[in-house]
Amino acid sequence: MKLFNHVQIKVKDFKTSRTFYDSLMSVLGYKRVLEIENIVIGYGTSLHDMFEIRQATKKAILSESVHLAFNAPNKASVNDFYRIALENGATCNGKPGLRPEYEEGYYAAFVIDPNGHNIEAVFSKNSLGEQ
Secondary structure: OOOOOEEEEEEOOHHHHHHHHHHHHHHHOOEEEEEEOOOEEEEEEEOOEEEEEEEOOOOOOOOOOOEEEEEOOOHHHHHHHHHHHHHOOOEEEEEEEEOOOOOOOOEEEEEEOOOOOEEEEEEOOOOOOOO
């Protein structure tokens, strides 16, 4: 069983966030699996395995800073994630590289998205079930 069904963050500028996450999710191999025009977009493998962005409103309060780590299929996609994130307005929060303090073979990059969230892409054979 997967840990999450879905995770959602509320964003201040849906259009900017959509462009940002369309680029990042594509490079990591995730597609749009849900879209309610100008309200919410879900990325992932299915409706029961997705990450969502939603336009913040008075009833759907803007999410405070969170840390999200997305699995990447390989090290090259982590590098592409980092490059594309910076090209789309993110700031560096940790260049691509090995993080042996987390686990052997843990290769990751960290960025701060346009909403202030710490977004990570990680490639680890252990997280992909290839132990």
